[in-house]
Amino acid sequence: MCLLKLDCNGYPFQGMYLEIVGPTLQDLKYRVNSNYEEIARALFARSVGFFIGSLAGGFLCDRYRDKLDIFLASSFILSGVGTCIAPWCSALWLLGCMFHLQGLGQGCLGTIGQALVINMWGESSGPPVHSLHFAFGIGATIVPQIVRPFLSSTPESIDYNTTVTVNSTMVIPTWNSTMVIPTWNSTMVIPTGNFTVNDARIEVPYSIVGIVTIIFSFIFMGYYFVSRKRSNTEYDLDHEGQDEKSTTLREIDEKSTTLREMFSTEKCTQGHKAFGIQMLFLIFLFSGIAIGGERVYGKFVFSYATDTKMATKSEATVIETIFWSSFMVGRGLAIIVAKFCPPKLMLLIEIIANVVVGVVLNIWGNTNITILWVFTGAFGIVNAPVFPSGIAWVNLYLEQTGLVTAMTFVGQSVGGMVFQWLTGYLFEYYGPLSFLYTILGYTIALAAVSIIMGLLTFRRKDRFQHIKEESSK
Numbered sequence: 001m002c003l004l005k006l007d008c009n010g011y012p013f014q015g016m017y018l019e020i021v022g023p024t025l026q027d028l029k030y031r032v033n034s035n036y037e038e039i040a041r042a043l044f045a046r047s048v049g050f051f052i053g054s055l056a057g058g059f060l061c062d063r064y065r066d067k068l069d070i071f072l073a074s075s076f077i078l079s080g081v082g083t084c085i086a087p088w089c090s091a092l093w094l095l096g097c098m099f100h101l102q103g104l105g106q107g108c109l110g111t112i113g114q115a116l117v118i119n120m121w122g123e124s125s126g127p128p129v130h131s132l133h134f135a136f137g138i139g140a141t142i143v144p145q146i147v148r149p150f151l152s153s154t155p156e157s158i159d160y161n162t163t164v165t166v167n168s169t170m171v172i173p174t175w176n177s178t179m180v181i182p183t184w185n186s187t188m189v190i191p192t193g194n195f196t197v198n199d200a201r202i203e204v205p206y207s208i209v210g211i212v213t214i215i216f217s218f219i220f221m222g223y224y225f226v227s228r229k230r231s232n233t234e235y236d237l238d239h240e241g242q243d244e245k246s247t248t249l250r251e252i253d254e255k256s257t258t259l260r261e262m263f264s265t266e267k268c269t270q271g272h273k274a275f276g277i278q279m280l281f282l283i284f285l286f287s288g289i290a291i292g293g294e295r296v297y298g299k300f301v302f303s304y305a306t307d308t309k310m311a312t313k314s315e316a317t318v319i320e321t322i323f324w325s326s327f328m329v330g331r332g333l334a335i336i337v338a339k340f341c342p343p344k345l346m347l348l349i350e351i352i353a354n355v356v357v358g359v360v361l362n363i364w365g366n367t368n369i370t371i372l373w374v375f376t377g378a379f380g381i382v383n384a385p386v387f388p389s390g391i392a393w394v395n396l397y398l399e400q401t402g403l404v405t406a407m408t409f410v411g412q413s414v415g416g417m418v419f420q421w422l423t424g425y426l427f428e429y430y431g432p433l434s435f436l437y438t439i440l441g442y443t444i445a446l447a448a449v450s451i452i453m454g455l456l457t458f459r460r461k462d463r464f465q466h467i468k469e470e471s472s473k
Helices: 002-019 022-030 036-063 065-088 092-124 128-149 203-238 244-254 273-307 313-337 343-365 368-385 386-395 403-431 434-456 462-472
Strands: 163-166 169-173 177-182 186-188
Touching: 002 065, 002 092, 002 128, 002 203, 002 462, 022 036, 022 065, 022 128, 022 273, 022 313, 036 065, 036 092, 036 177, 036 244, 065 092, 065 203, 092 403, 128 203, 128 313, 169 434, 177 368, 203 368, 273 313, 273 368, 273 403, 273 434, 313 386, 343 368, 343 434, 368 434, 386 403, 403 434
Parallel strands: none
Antiparallel strands: 163 186, 169 177
16 A cells, blocks of 8 residues: 555656656757657657556566565656756757656556556546546646746747848847848848747756656665565564475465466456457557547647747746646546546546547637637546546456556557657648647547447446356355
């Protein structure tokens, strides 16, 4: 229980180091001299790390259950180091490596943390799962305001190819300084746009977030060594005088889960292999789409608001905060609702609401700043509980083995790769409005996969009903 509490307390740090990229994306882009499509490749590297970390976390969770705390500590250290170094990178490949470290830590932490919660609470895991992800929202809400004072300034600009007549001199902001041009009452055609002055100090908030994440890892390390010493002392007192055979049996029991059992679809479905394969594939799709859309909005809404000139950078950080604070509220409400509402009904309502918000944003979100502000908050509220609701639903039919948990997080990593790279590519070559089209596509795809999952499990009893029936015989 103590380890679970520590893991939940660590999720706000995960929210901070993962979502600090959103409001700093433009400054990172200029530091590594890249465009949106190229910076999306660096985010792709984080998703690759998340993929590897998820697989490793699933294996470690089943194989070394007595060492989970040291694995969690290592996850926080990897993520913290990557966060501290990221803003100092001047090359895209190096920035990608730092994001990759973040992804490794995120994947391992997420897989182990979720498995701890679901295995502890079983059939009643809905509210605890929502609580775990609620903690993530706390960190994601705080970080835009930590970043805000350190962003680069954006001077007022003139539209591209504007004709300007002047009588003496003209001061033009360039990338690193200013340039004074004598004009002598002439007419000039100047391509302007939003010149971003290179005065950002984003290494300060990155260092703050990275250092506190590393410091938190020491708590897990201390817990590991204290609990290990205590368990060894208790074992020695209880087994004083016994021969070496008992020690051997203990070691065998600790490693009783074989690799074949870990990757068996029959183990998680009580022998129904075909159903297990189908559900694992759908979990993979659902997780990828749900998390992919969430990451796209969190990473690109800031750039969308500033590049369309609907908001300044300062205002865009507020929009980002609105999204993540609404996201946190949505998961907080879901904790309460999940106690009274079955996961299937919750997910149905959330999917419908996501589609409605996506349609409204596409119709009015590109012209009306009020709509963008209000429905960014609405999207945060209705999108927040989708993934944990889906996990709570899946838990009714599949035992949360390392394979199931790993497939969930592998789906997230692949979804993050595809959605973030695709959004960056479209954003760069087709303009900021493609961001809204991606969000609408995300809501439609999520609805389609959820419908298929519902049809597959429509007439099927959940695994807890089977357990109750067998125990009553």
